[in-house]
Amino acid sequence: MSPRSQVTHAHDTDNEPLVRMVGISKKFGANQVLRNVDLEIRAGEVLVLAGENGAGKSTLIKILGGVHTEFDGEIWIQGRLVRPKSPSDAAALGVAVIYQELSLVPTMTVADNVFLGRSIVKRGFVDHDEQRRRAQQLLDQLGIEIPVESRVEDLPIAQQQLTEIAKALARNARVIVMDEPTSALNAPEVEKLFNLVKDLKQRGCGIVYITHKMEEIQRIADRITVLRDGEHVGTAPASDLPPARLIQWLVGREIEEQFPRHAATPGHERLRLRGFTVLPMHGQLRPPVENVDLVVRAGEIVGIGGLQGSGASELFMGLFGAYGQNVRGEALLDGKLLRIQSPSTAISQGVALLTNDRKATGLVLSMSVIANATLAGLPRISPMGWRRPALERSITASLCDRVSLRAASLDMEVEWLSGGNQQKVALAKWLQTEPRLLLLDEPTRGIDVGAKREVYQLMDALTQQGLAILLITSELPELLAMSDRIIVLHRGMVTAEFDRSSATPERVLAAAMGRQMANRG
């Protein structure tokens, strides 16, 4: 190819965007979700698609990805009017999508998932060796360490998300859409993903990136399109949208102070762990949590820092009784021995656990908002076992107010809520049990700036009333700002403990990577 033709090629793509979506409207029954939305994806740039929970971002992307096929409006891909009829149709048009709610087959291996739908075939049979080799190659390229042979359901959520990313990249698509790809990733993996995005940009791919995280938007956005309540608020170069203005676009008003945390007034000892250990399960070699000592006082938020495999989530699950009696060590709740048997005993003693994977372990998607919100509290709502629908409804309504849920109706199946609103339902469920100790594993996963602030406010208010919170979050700013103390885990063991004044991003990260800190108190 001559240099000249290359120039014209580049010139062409400058003028003609890779994808142009014009006047897209979409209804679910009576619920108008998108109203006349435009979207333009250009080669070699990152377009951030931003908006509150339920604004219609995922829906817009699903239309492009051939998931929703009934809509009004036009889609132009490289100058051709198209209408993706199925995900494979969209893939053939050069569009790859990393979906928010992961679309992996849990019982298949990582390699099989990466090549799902386009298996490498030799003489009519799937060539597993070749698939494994290619998958390994791809993962190496991405700098991801996941055993390609392991089944997806055995992997933690972060690795599942990485697999989903690898699957989309394996398609060599021209347009890559990432719907909240980092919601379960930790700092180092996010870094890898960003390098990858840079790489893709240089290769002339167009990237759509959906996120609720401000730092991410500032780091990688070239242009930003904002949706609000299904309408196109506007599109602008990232440089024209400083954070304050962006937030104004997103929520339609200004937001003061991102992290509303009052100085804690710690009360008596709520939880004390001594030598808490979770025994190894299904073929693990080491205990996922080993000899953890920690104290949480009433009215306190204690953050748990750590990277993938730190054992923080397992600590929560073990404490909550999700592993049955597979734990050792001593746990005292308000000075009394905490009986660890099953989740129901934990709930009856005033412990609540918001898990980090709302779809797999948090919600029953086929049930209504009301049924989900009251599920953990049924023994209290209906002591004799007979249900009280009116009471359930009013309880749910007030809970939904507290977490500012946006749902067309409380009888709607949770499956049809947007990701962030699903998260809010999961949170509402645990508020309903009025716990003494709240274990929060990624509580703001996938929720928008406005709602995040409301969750923080809620955490603050709850601790003012004497609740104790243990918090796991992969977002460092959140961890630093919301925690009164931070305990860092590495491979299941405590490596450091900081109070508010001594915690800095560098020191927390260093401890999370396994460096023992001297100032452990």
Place this chain on the structure above:
Amino acid sequence: MAHQNHQYSPGTARATIGLGIFLVSLLILIALFAAEVLAGFGELDQKMQTAITGLPGISSVLGLAMNLFHCHALTAIKVVFYVGAIIGLAVAARAGRETRGVASWLNLPVCRAILALVLVFLLGVVFSAEGAFGIVGTHRDALRQASVFGLLACGMTLVIIGGGIDLGVGSVLALVSVTFSLMSIHWGWQPWVSVPACLLLGAMCGGLAGTITAGFRIQPFVATLAMMVFARGLAKTVSGGTKISTAVKNPDGTFRYVDVPAVFRFIDSRILDGNLSVVTVIFIVCAVLTWILLARHRWGTHLYAIGGNEEAARLSGVPVTSTKILSYVASGLLAGVAGLCQAAQEQQGDPETGAGYELTAIAIVVIGGTTLTGGRGGIGLTLLGTLTIGYLEKILSINAVPEASRLMLTGVIIVAAVLAQRRKR
């Protein structure tokens, strides 16, 4: 190809037209049927025949069809409207996906179950077997014959909503039916002893299967398949491999005939001037009780949660194992009730009875719209499914459709109904 423009018009107009055609056809069919019942089939048919012969164009077409299919003029006309109703409905249902209002209700499982029932019912109106469909007795028998299946289907609904399946119900029915006959006919037990004992037996069978699957984590399909074989064997053991009937064998090898026990006669009797079978009443009472448990008790909610997402349910404090076991107990109990009814109706305990009933029960549940994957559905839907299958069987039998074609037709209709129930994502 690239420049096709698929603008979707709002389907409201099409939906309205479709529904209109459906309703008009429906009304005409009902009017024809009413006239037929009032005037007598032969009378009306005769009039139709003469009316049609008056119109040259139509008569030749209809006449041809009548000769080809050996049917009456009246039936031929009704078939035309029946086809019209189906087409109207199909049009409305397609349009209903995009519109709101009445047509979008067609997407609800309840509506679909009702429509399936209406279509089957109309089939009876069309092929009324020279008016037989207009007689009260036909409906009473349809309901009576559906009741045993309905009882099994209620239990099956509970288990399926909880994410399981119960293949053992047909055999448990046979076991209870044999035991009940033995107790009532041979041993002369009083009903207040034999009935609770038999129900306990059914519940225990269910409890055993439930414990194996939920307690020991064996796939429900396998655990209840084992129960299906085991209970059948037990039924044969209990009965000694023969039918337990009122012909009781004496020690010297001769037979003596005893009276049919009073409890059998009671269960097999009718109330309301002979217009309603007691079996049907039993079924309805059981269905209502099951509905109350499922929709108004915590246990039902827990069952839905387990079927929808077992892990999330467990982490929300739902007692998964006991809830699941109880659903199998309930299923066994209801199979026991069905067994009592079966014994009373057959006036004997046949160890071979009820074979394949579990599959009919599953078909009923699925046609109603309860999903086999669990978590969604209800007793109301199953009630509609029971009526659909019950009427289908009855209509085929009053029209003297031979057994072989009946089975094939039933298979086809099950697939059609399930296709219509399929959820669109």
